[in-house]
Amino acid sequence: MLYRENGQFKTSYAADQQIFPIFQERWAMALLLLVAFVVLPLVGSEYWFRAILIPFLILSLAALGLNILVGYCGQISLGTGAFMAVGAYAAYNFMVRIDGMPLIVAMLLGGLSATVIGVLFGIPSLRIKGLYLAVATLAAQFFTDWAFLRIGWFTNNSSSGSVSMARLDVFGLPIESPVTKYLFVLTVVCVFALMAKNLVRSAVGRQWMAIRDMDVAAAVIGIRPMYAKLSAFAVSSFIVGVAGVLWAFIHLGAWEPAAFSIDRSFQLLFMVIIGGLGSISGAFLGAAFIVLLPLALDQVPHLLGIPLSTATITHLVHMIFGALIVFFLIVEPHGLAKLWSVGKQKLRLWPFPH
């Protein structure tokens, strides 16, 4: 009743190509953006921004990048943390070594550096597939972990690779309070999400999906596997690299290589799988799930008044987290995005399902 597309005719090509073809969806999106840009900064507390919203947005961006590679092009990567680290440390070097480097330029250059490394480690994907590739990308992960720890030049010779970034500003506006940080991150994420959405609807995106569905058939109909796979690696690691810059500069402020360890890579892969492979909204849903779940689980014993030591709580959270992942995979292997679209389908017929 509320969500119906009857009577919404498309009379032009432009109308046919809209991202949100149904008018209810356009309104819902506009409302969501209004809440995110206006309402939340007015009502949100500092804890909300610091602990929930900023990490959620940045990890969504990283998951979005990973989803392009895994979900759209079908190349499994366990080296996402590495590409985030490359972005972060490259941007750091640009900021430190070049006077008056603007933040946004440094961020994009960080993304470009991650692209170079991503394409380099993507080259094996031309020869190997599937789980073998996952192990190849692990090489990227451990190599960068080591490089940023041991090679002093990357970290300006600081001990144990820990560096910090203070006094950020964009066009003269300082980014210091949680609200400005949040708004900056939100803007970047929105721009990249729009870009990614349009990219996967374009010719390149369709090439990626063809490669994912069956690479031999795709090659037969004239898609160059090398170009398609490497472009997926490039775009994906660019976005992941930018997310790395944001994570390091905005969220952490001071960081060391351990911030981008293998755990981060697994966490992002979880987000993509749980959110839904091959879906832009899936990256956001998955990130929300993975960021919020441990926070929520942490609170439960406090609320129930059960006295448990912090170590026990950590272990219990691990257990529940693992069990939930298995549960989700069994119930809905296509992720939260699929559940969402099933719900929409139901809503379309409501209240008169046939």
Next chain:
Amino acid sequence: MGFFLETLFGGLMAGMLYSLIALGFVLIYKASGVFNFAQGAMVLFAALAMSRFAEWIPQWLGFESLLLANLLAFIAAMALMVVLAWAIERLCLSKLVNQEGITLLMATLGIAYFLDGFGQTLFGSDIYNINVGMPKDPAFILEGMFEGGVMISKEDLVAAVIAALLVVVLALFFQKTKTGRALRAVADDHQAAQSIGIPLNKIWVIVWSVAGFAALVAGIIWGSKLGVQFTLSLVALKALPVVILGGLTSVPGAIIGGLIIGVGEKLSEIYIGPMLGGGIEIWFAYVLALGFLLVRPQGLFGEKIIDRV
């Protein structure tokens, strides 16, 4: 030269232990096509169970003998691994039949998280030790040939012998017993095996139990060497390049791959490491596997990957 040999032996011993973990991967991959990321967590879980049971059982039953305690703990830990294998099959794998490889991979990652939390909740999260009476003192060999001889840790030697024995036992089990033959049939072709009456579910429980057994042995050896602690589950990640190098479907490949990685790691750390700033042990295995994949994607002994359209 003596130093080189010492490093070489050290690498071989470390490699043997990687092989033990890699063996668990290969067994499960062969029989069910699941890339089991939880192998490391299983090693940690088994080692925790072993060390804690060895401590608890004498207290419960009131005796002092170390040998008996270890024996009973081993049996109890093994029983626990079988129960675990059954639970994994029943609650998780049987519900995910016919899903894509990546879904199964994620499921084993979920199992790994669960086991890490479960093991440490059940058995505690301090550093424990396993005392199965391994000799701790070093031995010297080839004293006639080099000055001072070549130092070898007896513990490593015992561990290597145990690992070799395990491989022989597994090979016999796979080649000579009826269950072993059924396992190989399932590995070759699920559907064909099912059509001649081999129960897949039972086979999976067996295979996960055997992998649990391999994990237990690996856990005991690693645990008595380094202490039972959380890092044990990270060592298992090293088994990935090993299986890639040796070939995902080959048991001998897991052994040879482990030895190559172990030796390569130690030698490169000593001879190439100083040039690059040290600590290259953490990535050497992966980069070696990566380089190898480019030349020979199926690994040393793996079956050739053929794409059929």
